[in-house]
Amino acid sequence: MANIFEIETFLNDLLEINKFNDFCFNGIQIEGNPEVKKIAVGVSFNKDFLDKAININADMMLVHHGIFGKDFFKIRGYFKKRIENVIKKDMTLMGYHLPLDAHLEYGNNAQIAKKLELFSYESFDVGIIGEFDNEIPFDNFKMKLEKVFNRKDLFIYQNNDYVKKIAIISGGASYALESLEGKVDTYITGEVKEHIRDIAKEMHISYINAGHYSTETFGVKAIAKILEEKFDLETIFIDIYNEI
Secondary structure (H helix, E strand, O other): OEEHHHHHHHHHHHHOHHHOOOOEOOEEEEOOOOEEOEEEEEEEOOHHHHHHHHHOOOOEEEEEEOOEOOOOOOOOHHHHHHHHHHHHOOOEEEEOOHHHHHOOOOOHHHHHHHHHOOOEEEEEOOEEEEEEEEEEEHHHHHHHHHHHHOOOOOEEEOOOOEEEEEEEOOOOOHHHHHHHOOOOOEEEEOOOOOOHHHHHHHHOOEEEEOOOOHHHOHHHHHHHHHHHHHHOOEEEEOOOOOOO
């Protein structure tokens, strides 16, 4: 059994949350029973995730997409019902957003880089830029992607026959493409917008949209393992798959 405030302090320090101007509060967003035995881990806080967390008798939920907005106080409609169930069950909701993308060991992007077996990588924005030892054929790289993300419906604009240097930013990060000109030959992220096809082609960068959800399962899983070891807790990853 562990204390939610001890867990929060540990994760706040580990993920260096003060380095980020985020869209949300990172840490405990809803305070429940301070003593925790079982944590439900997932990407997004929604009704399906909450229902499954309740069904497994979780004391706390740890997610990447928690409650967004720092200065809100409008709890009504579907949101009121969702929050009401958390409070009734005396559960804790803890969320970490950008810090869980950017961390160079446990973050979404670093974990993806490890699974792709990149030779080295460094910080870029809230993601990373990394590379292979040698160029690999794009078709071989595509097979790696399908295995890492466990999906064959990747949305790809292929503009090179090879892959060597890659940028990875999980989630909604099409905004970063233009800043990658001349720096990489391949970009992996979790969304695509209408103008991306032409920009990627003109910049000779292969662009992979692996899905917002699919690129952001890695960080929470890595953090869950750390919490199990440090606090002797049970963690269960709840997969509420979203094709987007």
